[in-house]
Amino acid sequence: MTPVKVLVADGTPSLRECTREGLEKSCLRIEVHEAGSGREARAKLESGGFDLVLCGGEMPDMKGHELLQWIRNHPVLKDIPFILLAEKGDRDEVVRAIHAGVNGYVVKPFTIEALLQKMAGVDDRFDRRRSGRFEMNGEVTFHFEGGAARGVLVDLSTGGVLALLASRGPLPRILERVLIDIRLDNGLSTAGLKGFIIRIQAAEAFQSSDQVKFAVKFQENDEGQVRELKHLVRSLSEIVS
Known part of the structure; x- marks a missing residue:
């Protein structure tokens, strides 16, 4: 499966880096590129193949809505x-972006989870509830303060695991x-993944009353x-594809 190609354009290097790292950790197949200016963003976009643009409202040489206007007037792009990465309190830039045809916006500072929800609204390949989760055979051990199960x-x-x-x-x-x-039964394994329990459910409907279903979110x-x-999940996706 071809990775989804995303451009993060913003004048702040730390924001670009944190956004790229967060998306790469959260998405199974994604290719994230960075641009620190509008000129660099336009050059990379014209190189082709991008599926989504995440753009800050302020860059050294242009505003986010100006890059958006250039894209909307481009015959190919x-x-x-x-999606606009808007500065807090900059309502005017959001309004200008809306008039220019923005698909959505998030306000800085934002979490990767909030950004992914916005991204899923414009492209369901980013909706982790609809993709990237696979049934399989294998064993799991939970280690916690009171012992192990x-x-x-x-x-x-x-993003997480379900287990009985x-x-x-x-x-x-x-x-x-x-x-x-x-x-996993295919021989692959990993250990020490960090997470927390987000749901506990009696399992009568699944196998027997002496089991409990646990949902864990990785963090x-x-x-x-x-x-x-990712290697474990990718091995499962290749089996079912």
């Missing part, structure tokens, strides 16, 4: 989705932080762990 996987994505744990013995609580070890994993997780 005019239909590229455009073993169980079976239900499904897995780069035996109701006998210690179990983690809602919102409790956990470390998770995963071993604060380092680059090596994220790479291993």
Whole structure:
């Protein structure tokens, strides 16, 4: 599957870097490019292949709505989705961008989760509820303050995991932080993934009353762990595709 190609154009290097790193950690197949000025953004866009533009309201040589106007008047690039990364309090720039045909906007400072929700509104390839989650066979171990619990996987994505744990013995609580070890039946594994419990549900409808279904959201994993997780999920996507 071809990666989704995104351009982040903004005059602040730290914002571009944080946005790129956050998107790369959150999305399975994404290719993020940076531009520090309007001139650089136009050159990269004309090189072709971009699926989405994330653009700040202020750049050294132009405003965000000016880049948007150039895109909308371009014979080839005019239909590229455009999300404005608006400065807090800069209502005028948001209004100008709306008149120029912006697809959406978020206000700085923003979270990657909020940005992804906005991106999913213009391109469902960024909707993690609709893609990137796969059923599989494997084992899981939850490590938490009260001990450890073993169980079976239900499904897995780069954002989290669902698992069935035996109701006998210690179990983690809602919102409790956990470390998770995963071993798939295809031989791939990873250990020590950080996350927290976001949902606990009795499992009578799934297998038997002596199991509990746990949903975990991954959070604060380092680059090596994220790479291993993506490798696991990618191996599953290749099996089902």
